[in-house]
Amino acid sequence: MWIDDEAALKALYGPVGEASIAKEVPHLTPAYRALVKASPFCVLATAGPEGLDATPRGDPPGFIRVLDERTILIPDRRGNNRIDSLLNIVRDPRVALLVMVPGVAETLRINGRGRITTDPALLGPTAIDGKAPVSGLVISIETVYFQCSRALIRSRLWDPAAQRPRGELPSPGQMLKSAKESFDAEAYDQALPGRVATTLY
Structure with a gap:
């Protein structure tokens, strides 16, 4: 209804x-x-x-x-x-x-x-x-x-016991690949930590 x-x-x-x-x-x-x-x-x-x-x-x-x-x-x-x-x-x-x-x-x-x-x-x-x-x-x-x-x-947002291991869910590269099949997910994920570290500010 x-x-x-x-x-x-x-x-x-x-x-x-x-x-x-x-x-x-x-x-x-x-x-x-x-x-x-x-x-x-x-x-x-x-x-x-x-x-x-x-x-x-x-x-x-x-x-x-x-x-x-x-x-x-x-x-x-x-x-x-x-x-x-x-x-x-x-x-x-x-x-x-x-x-x-x-x-x-x-x-x-x-x-x-x-x-x-x-x-x-x-x-x-x-x-x-x-x-x-x-x-x-x-x-x-x-x-x-x-x-x-x-x-x-x-x-249970702030409960540490409720946190999910990151590897259980799609990575940023995998999410991009699910939107665009030709996307190179592995290369994106490998470069991401360095890119984030150098572009925070």
Whole structure:
């Protein structure tokens, strides 16, 4: 049975808990700021004419710079130059972040609007190994709230015993070969560690 209207959906789940409403604010509280500063990883979601995009962003903890309680900056590090997220933001500034801290089961959700900056004064402090990013994403926060621990507890995401040996799953080269049969998976996988090591920043 399909649910295709708001009333039926809300009836299926019942009322929203008081805490779920109280936790949503339009700025970074001191507690939310602490999570942002401790995070080495987030997922950035954007939307554009071609569809939706969700992409990982990661660096040492504190890489999400808190400019003030309503504004954050995420450096855009080297990658594959597809720039799907950035192209989306130029055309539709709406963004969403899922901020994560290893070992912490709660996550932080930030919604707002993004703009791309090349301002050296903003990007300079994000330099690593003397290399500043080409651009950065400045997000004007509209809402912030934490997500409870259930999803990460159910998934055992931070449980070392739940980790899968890398060799049990397809390598990057094998994944490329599954998309393009003529691709040289072995050569790609052999060169990948060195390429990643020399192109992180």
